[in-house]
């Protein structure tokens with residue numbers, strides 16, 4: 001990674017220490033927890049500026065105050081992470097271009113549907129040698145095929161982009177319960193190591209693997225399996241059924257990832273981003289919870305309605321990812337290879353009832369792996 005520009009170099013006796021400036025693009029539930037983790041590390045580590053800038057999509061709270069002002073006055077994101085202090089060195093900034101202009105390292109953590117617009121606004125507005133990492137789970141589907149969010153960032157902004165995924169329900173990490181995460185990187189191990197340093201904490205153990213696509217696809221696809229797990233819970237089908245759905249889901253995740261990118265490694269599925277994230281998302285997590293409510297209502301209340309009612313501004317990722325995935329499967333004629341992914345989307349749009357989640361056994365999932 002190129003060292004930051006001269007103004008970021010501090011002379012310490014004979015030694016020149018480079019100081020990287022950090023900006024977090026996004027300030028939802030996970031974005032706020034990420035800023036807390038990073039801000040505590042920039043205070044301890046010499047090679048980073050203490051201040052962490054966090055771009056906030058501005059909102060007016062019911063009190064009439066601006067969210068950014070409240071974060072800067074109370075050091076708390078009262079809407080998306082109430083009750084948790086972010087660190088005094090976190091500065092909320094509602095101006096996207098201003099927030100990123102001096103950054104050497106950018107952390108992207110918004111719901112995936114907003115990323116294309118954000119990238120467009122950032123073209124020509126960031127330093128040329130900036131390094132990025134995406135914590136975003138989801139993908140964009142284009143006429144030419146699916147585009148992972150890290151690829152969208154790399155292509156639109158012309159920068160290197162790693163990913164960080166894992167069994168990371170934000171509210172649990174916020175209260176410092178032990179968990180793990182996986183950084184996926186392309187070539188530059190030193191850059192990956194720098195990201196590991198920035199996120200690592202005694203209660204948040206981060207490791208790096210050279211498999212961006214594998215790590216990112218795990219994080220993205222497990223949200224679709226979590227929707228299936230929620231349907232199972234909503235129909236009180238029990239633990240064996242849920243375990244079966246998780247296993248089938250994992251098989252489809254691996255098969256799809258390897259069909260899309262032959263470079264994806266089997267071992268990635270045993271990292272935190274793989275099986276661990278799948279388990280936690282199918283046990284807890286908002287996708288499972290809202291899908292459970294959908295099934296309990298017999299599919300009669302839409303996901304949009306339930307999302308608005310149950311999540312107070314937070315976004316569901318699994319339903320839109322299931323839709324995007326379905327488009328990819330249609331484009332490639334792969335529906336029969338991925339019966340669980342296909343069924344989840346058809347239930348979400350009301351074409352099938354929630355009970356259909358266990359009614360596709362005529363396509364044994366082992367065929368999926370054989371054909372991958």
Ligand SMILES: NC(=O)c1ccc[n+]([C@@H]2O[C@H](COP(=O)([O-])OP(=O)(O)OC[C@H]3O[C@@H](n4cnc5c(N)ncnc54)[C@H](O)[C@@H]3O)[C@@H](O)[C@H]2O)c1
Pocket residue numbers: 026027028029030031032056057058059080109110111112114135136137138168169170171313314315316317
């Ligand atoms: N929350 C978690 O537990 C968790 C854990 C791991 C990964 N993630 C991933 O992190 C990403 C961000 O999720 P989150 O939990 O931080 O967000 P969130 O769902 O809690 O909050 C939604 C955010 O989107 C912002 N927003 C609303 N409209 C917008 C617009 N038009 N343009 C830009 N931003 C807008 C809101 O201000 C808010 O910051 C997602 O991809 C998610 O899958 C979340």
